[in-house]
Amino acid sequence: MMKIRSLVAVAGATALTAALTVAMTTTATAATPAQTAARHTTNVMDACGRPAPGQMRCYAQVRTDVAGGPAGVRGVHGGARTAVSAAAAPLPSGLGPADLHSAYNLPTTGGANQTVGIVDAGDDPTAEADLAVYRATYNLPPCTTANGCFRKLDQKGAATPLPPDAGWGVEEALDLDMVSAACPECKIVLVEGDSPDVADLAASVDTAVAAGATEVSNSYGTTENTESAAYASHYSHPGVAILASTGDSGYQIPSSPAVYQSVIAVGGTSLVKAANARGWSETAWSGAGSGCSAWFDKPAWQTDPDCPGRMVADVSAVADPQSGVAVYVTDKTSLGGRLVPGWNVVGGTSAASPIIAGVIALSGHPGRFPNAAYLYAHTDGLHNVVGGNNVLGDQDCGGDYQCNALPGYNGPTGLGTPNGLAAF
Template structure:
């Protein structure tokens, strides 16, 4: 598919920039999907959080035709047991403030995004990842008990872990995505404590394995599916689109952690809600109590292969533009996560758009209307119930000419889409 055949760009300069960006990425990454999953890599080339030296990408350098997860682990925040203050626990009052780990917790995120404390009991949020996390359920129990959330276990029917074919055994080998899986589970829990959680583990970090896992999640009754991974779009990008098309189920995906440039699949598919990222900071004395700006790493870009959906109307991109909505993704303002596999030995702080995607899937679950999201069009017709993010940018190398594609501006912009949750009215 040649995107220049049937489109008349609104602004030729923008189109030339877009095509030059695509050519640069293809030259650098070769054809198709590039990147792979591996254990946490702390070499210079794997540093996360652009401009910061205290983060590492959980999934490092890659093989061709594979995808990578987008979790970014703070390397300066490690360890610590997950416990509540004994007195608070005994009194049934939830966690004692002094006992809480570093990083944002569920109460912080609910306060920042004005979310209700109940909802989603009839929803099942699936997360799709590559490889097995053998401690996933045990680690999730620590996270939830630390923050006073209700148990979510296999025994009580809240939690279920399966392979990409939907069976409990055999599970795949560990692919180094343990931190990613812990982040996904914790973010769904933070957004929607009453939602059920389904973890589907793909055999390999390929679009076919993970796409098959999405199909399995839907077949098993998932109402929302989060995908915190991706690969730079290439000429074969359309071959994976069918995996992520499930009307009636909200399919959500991270926009990526590369800043402005070539968009990532599956986030670029028109049937997917593409989730960008922000930096979220407490701000006493303001009406909201928080400030939010576009995160420097949040992925955004204009597709060279996928046509613009009828419901998307931004001026300077003739193709599908990423992202649609956003939530906190900056590792410097990231959530607390508990894990004991593949790089975590207890509590840590983890970010990346791998945090924002499962959180948004949980918000959709909390609202309980997944049928509204066969795509992201609902946000384009009604975005009044979102916080508009109007500052920050995601310029990590390629400029977008100062416009919305890489800058937080009033209304729609690439790094944060239409904005972040302001309650569940927009969901």
């Protein structure tokens, strides 16, 4: 990968943009790095597998060495435990809602008038039942079709017929659980695209907005390319906050749709408990996607010096599978025989996007986010993340902020992570 900073030293913005365009186009045709998982660990696997050409890849990463949960937890259905009381049962491995609220200084109430849209590919037939287990385990209020909190639609907006299972069940469970963790009072609409095709998922975003979503989380992407601009309008809905994960391949060619100017690009961190005033320590996750766009202009509200185009990320949340979140999923097609049905520890920037969507919903002001400009004007309300980098293999940015979590804005974590709701 080219060293962006060294190019800046010898070329102006116009020359750099042209050089980036040539280099990134060549790289995209050879490797499509945004579609390749970060290979920095041996105990993590892609949740959705490798996509076909013209398809998006989900960014969920699953731990293969941690699975299962307390027996009593698995007896939960429809919001009620049948074996062990909520107070008595031990909690599953992985971060839960209380951890996220503590780390990010979030209130436990709010967002009751918000509907968070989740866009994924294919049907997860156990989505609602699995969500009931997750929410009951952590004493969150039920969110069901019956009480009007939860809806599942196809990409045309109909409750039936739903598309076939595309193997994205882990991703869908992760998205549902993280929205629930961040904003327990929010309503949720899950829109299931006919396939992971770029066009189907773009259409599904429009459907989520038409169904009343006030925030829409998209935990998927593909390497930006000459066709990316054709789908940008589907991710621009003034009055609705549109978010997208930056990907799990470290410093690379940026991922679309995260690179769109109308989208809040969500990067990732490693989050662990610590004996400090905050109670938590946070550094850049090595897999968090970042990069300088060769196809999309730098928006006026983004002023980092060494990238003449749109730079990702904007903001971030926990994504490292090694410090991952607890997720309950039993979709057989998604699990395949590779994972244990029930509790798993999951990460990837797929976790970060729905968390931030839930935080925006908690604040209740999605209209502030036709883009990420509001965040750049309210950095005091964020934890600036310093330490770590997202350099994988021979990728390098020459010590620049684009791949190193330096003070202030940096590529892997953007402006930082939530510290309450002041920035939202």
